Amino acid sequence: MNLNEAQNLFKKGLLGENDQAFQKTLKAVGQMSLERAFKVYNHSYIRRLTESLKETYPAVFWVLGADSFQQVAADYINAQPSLSYDLAAHGAEFPAFLKTSSVSAGIPFLYELARFEWAIKDMHHTPTPQPLSEEHIEELLREEDFKVHFIESMHIFESPYSIYDVWRQRNERTYHFEDIHWSHPEHLLVYKKQRKIYVQRIDAVEAQILLDLKEGKSVATALADFSHALNAEKVTQLLEMITRAGIVEDVLVLEN
Secondary structure, eight states, X not given: OOHHHHHHHHHHHHTTOOOHHHHTTOOOOTTOOHHHHHHHHHHHXXXXXXXXXXXXXXXXXXXXXXXXXXXXXXXXXXXXOOOSSOGGGXXXXXXXXXXXXXXXXXXXXXXXXXXXXXXXXXHHTSOOOOOOOHHHHHHHXXXXXXXXXXXXXXXXXXXXXXXXXXXXXXXXXXOOGGGXXXXXXXXEEEEEETTEEEEEEEOHHHHHHHHHHHTTOOHHHHHHTTTTTOOHHHHHHXXXXXXXXXXXXXXXXXXX
């Protein structure tokens, strides 16, 4: 048996998948049996990964409560063993796991809430943005047509449920399901400014225009698709919002 095979068998032991032949080659330390030692390691492993999930998904924890969260976390950990030294990376598939879990019964927004929390976690790890100055952007916006290159730490989050108010309550002591209106669609502009994360509600048209710009459409093309829904004042307000948010990294002026 080589080192890699031994490490894999030991990892399986930590996950509760004991190989009897392999365990016979091991020697317990002190008075604890091998079986007991692996149970202790397994318990510590589950507990640490559960704490990591709680840190990444505090609003999901708040909605479910400690007992239900710990149970679904243990189910997830057993189904998706950690393959990374980065504990936080282990939670990437947690939203999808919640979507098919019985714990989501009666809480249809749980998957979307978890998806939002993972997006927030991801954004914390993006580089601190270096946007164009407002003065420079305002000068460039006077041009007839241009393309906008957004900062990396800018994200449009779209959900069939309103999860932002739920997320904002994540540090409250108790959860009152009926007190939050979550049943309508929501569009959020999420971005990093300096080192802080900001979340701003936008409407469906604004969200689609920003997505079109992010995909490389010019401003004239992106706005043309919604000429029926936008007047000059709304266009000005949208461009002012983009400027104030500090999400523009560069502007490419197009030749006529």
